[in-house]
Amino acid sequence: MTNPTRTILVIGATGNQGGGLVGHLLTSKDWHVRGLTRSPQSEKAQALAARGVEVVAGDMDDVASINAAMEGAYGVFSVQGQAAEDDPMHEARQGIAVADAAVRAGVSHLVYTASCGAKEPDRGVPYWDAKIEVIKHIRELDIPYTILRPVSFAENYLYDREGIANGVIRGMLTPDKTLQVISGHDIGAYAAAAFNNPDTYAGQEIDIAAETVTMNDIAAALGRVVGHGVRYEQIPEEDWPRVSVPSGVAMTRWYQQYGYDEDIPALKAKWGIPTLTFEEWLSAIGWR
Numbered sequence: 001m002t003n004p005t006r007t008i009l010v011i012g013a014t015g016n017q018g019g020g021l022v023g024h025l026l027t028s029k030d031w032h033v034r035g036l037t038r039s040p041q042s043e044k045a046q047a048l049a050a051r052g053v054e055v056v057a058g059d060m061d062d063v064a065s066i067n068a069a070m071e072g073a074y075g076v077f078s079v080q081g082q083a084a085e086d087d088p089m090h091e092a093r094q095g096i097a098v099a100d101a102a103v104r105a106g107v108s109h110l111v112y113t114a115s116c117g118a119k120e121p122d123r124g125v126p127y128w129d130a131k132i133e134v135i136k137h138i139r140e141l142d143i144p145y146t147i148l149r150p151v152s153f154a155e156n157y158l159y160d161r162e163g164i165a166n167g168v169i170r171g172m173l174t175p176d177k178t179l180q181v182i183s184g185h186d187i188g189a190y191a192a193a194a195f196n197n198p199d200t201y202a203g204q205e206i207d208i209a210a211e212t213v214t215m216n217d218i219a220a221a222l223g224r225v226v227g228h229g230v231r232y233e234q235i236p237e238e239d240w241p242r243v244s245v246p247s248g249v250a251m252t253r254w255y256q257q258y259g260y261d262e263d264i265p266a267l268k269a270k271w272g273i274p275t276l277t278f279e280e281w282l283s284a285i286g287w288r
Contacts, residue, residue: 006074007032008195011060011098013053014044016155017079017113020188026051031195036069060094063101070105075195078102078112080134085245088126095134102143109144109198111191116149116180116207116260117251124250135205144202146194150187151180151209151260154278157218158287164222170233172240172252175216180260182210185284186275193273209262210275221279226288 008025012018013035025031036058037045049055058065060080070076078098083090095112102110117123118131138145163169173179190208194201213221215232223230240249268275276284 005030005032007034007054007072008075008077009034009036009070009073010053010077011036011058012077012079012081013037013048013055014039014042015079015081016153016184017150017187017191018077018184019044019048020184020186021077021191022048022051022053022188023185024188024192025195026053028196034069034073036066060098063097066098066101067104070101070107073105073107075109075111076102076107077191077195078110082127082247083130085126085247088130088247089133090130091127092130092133095131096137099134099138099141099143103141107143109146109195109202110138111146111148111194112138113148113150113187113191116151116209116262117254118149119207123254125247125254127247127251144198146191146201146203147205148187148190148194149205149207150182151207151262152182152255154181154183154210154281157181157222157278164226164230167223167228167230168233169215169219169222169230170235171215172235172237172244172249173215173256174234175232176214177256178212178214178259179255180209180212180262180264181218181278182208183276183278183281185281186210186273189273189275190271193271206267206271207262208267208273209260209264210281211277212264213278218278221277221282224279225282 010018025033034054040055040057058069080091080094114131117128219230219232
């Protein structure tokens with residue numbers, strides 16, 4: 001790269017995906033990492049600051065704060081959390097606001113992470129529909145962009161620490177239904193590659209996955225890492241509305257009927273990004 005220490009603004013730097021990217025960027029002296037957070041005094045934000053991240057306060061609902069955070073930035077990593085059930089398009093408004101701010105700021109590369117489910121509208125999952133709106137908007141902007149569409153997050157399967165400690169995890173999918181997962185660490189690896197290789201990644205929309213597993217596989221991997229047996233138990237379908245919000249139920253039904261089927265060997269061959277299996281990722285983060 002010709003300009004050392006260019007700035008990357010990482011939105012959601014204290015989260016799984018943003019944090020994954022921060023970790024990869026900090027391994028290079030080419031980048032100055034600026035992390036946007038609503039709570040710069042939080043423990044996670046202060047931990048980032050201790051690692052050399054410039055932590056700035058900002059809120060995606062506050063355009064002025066986004067504009068200020070992007071000042072002088074070469075690149076922007078954009079990710080939004082799932083919005084409330086009664087206003088799923090809040091996420092779309094945030095993602096669009098970030099993209100528009102990047103254009104105003106003259107940002108050279110926008111990397112946006114959506115979801116592998118956000119390819120076809122009207123799947124009954126408003127969370128995905130919101131991301132589709134952001135993608136459609138970004139495509140129309142005059143800015144180099146890369147869109148990453150990850151499959152299910154590996155972090156989602158650590159939701160029940162008490163259950164894991166007691167040797168059982170419960171979920172809505174059938175035990176042998178295949179699903180695909182990827183960690184925030186590996187999403188961050190793809191995002192870092194995009195910033196490091198803009199000529200290769202600009203204009204690309206990439207569906208990304210690291211491993212194909214079943215819920216039984218996830219339980220077994222958890223058991224090996226924690227050192228005792230863990231089994232998977234399916235929640236009866238009639239109980240799904242009791243344990244999940246409507247969008248979560250709709251998403252699970254889509255996973256159960258269709259699911260993701262990304263060609264992981266082809267992904268690795270084309271992009272050359274090393275990724276971790278679920279069990280490797282658990283060990284790498286020291287999860288117990």
